[in-house]
Amino acid sequence: MRFHQVKELVEWAAGYHRRLGEQFTALAGGGVEERVRMALEYLAERERKQESDLTGYLDDGSDHSKVLETWFDDPTDFPHPPVLERLPGCIDCETVQSVLSTALTAHRTLQDLYAHRAELAGGDDERAFFEALANGHEAEVRRIARDIQRLEDY
Known part of the structure; x- marks a missing residue:
């Protein structure tokens, strides 16, 4: 579909985020090393928080309701979905660093998606909304990298 509303994205x-969190949870329940399990459980929790934050925007009465109803034209559908959809199926659970690498790739790809939408925004409110999402993902990437590195250091 070529035309979408911001709320669809x-x-x-x-x-x-929900699907990735479920995948992290399932992998944590498998036969993985203890630190890898802890990293996967942490990432699953972060994904649940990201999902919750986004669904909060969709609640009736959200300050962003006007932006969410905005239509945009994107002939390529949402950018990057093939990359995002492949990530959960190829998570390497051998080391904490490999799990971290996959998580950071997923978040950076979403960050790029939001930055792309900000660049193509039709108005200031839409641009500000997507810039805030991109900045939030940038902060999330830093938080995940820091916290997983702390786990690795113990």
């Missing part, structure tokens, strides 16, 4: 991203 937000719903898609929330669903992606």
Whole structure:
């Protein structure tokens, strides 16, 4: 579909966080090393928080309701979905660093998606909304990298 509302992209991203969180949880329940399990459980929790934050925008009465109803034209559908959809199926659980690498790739790709939408925004409110999402993902990438590195250091 070529035309979308901003809320459709937000719903898609929330669903992606949910699916990635479920995948991290399932992998943590497998036969992985203790630190890898702890990293996967931490990442699953972060994904649940990201999903919750995004679905909060969709609640009735959100300050962003006007932006969420905005239509945009994107002939390529949402950028990057093939990359995002492949990530959960190829998570390497051998080391904490390999799990971290996959998580950071997923978040940076979403950050790029939001930055792309900000660049193509039709108005200031839409641009500010997507810039805030991109900045939030940048902070999330730093938080995840810092926290996983602390786990690795113990």
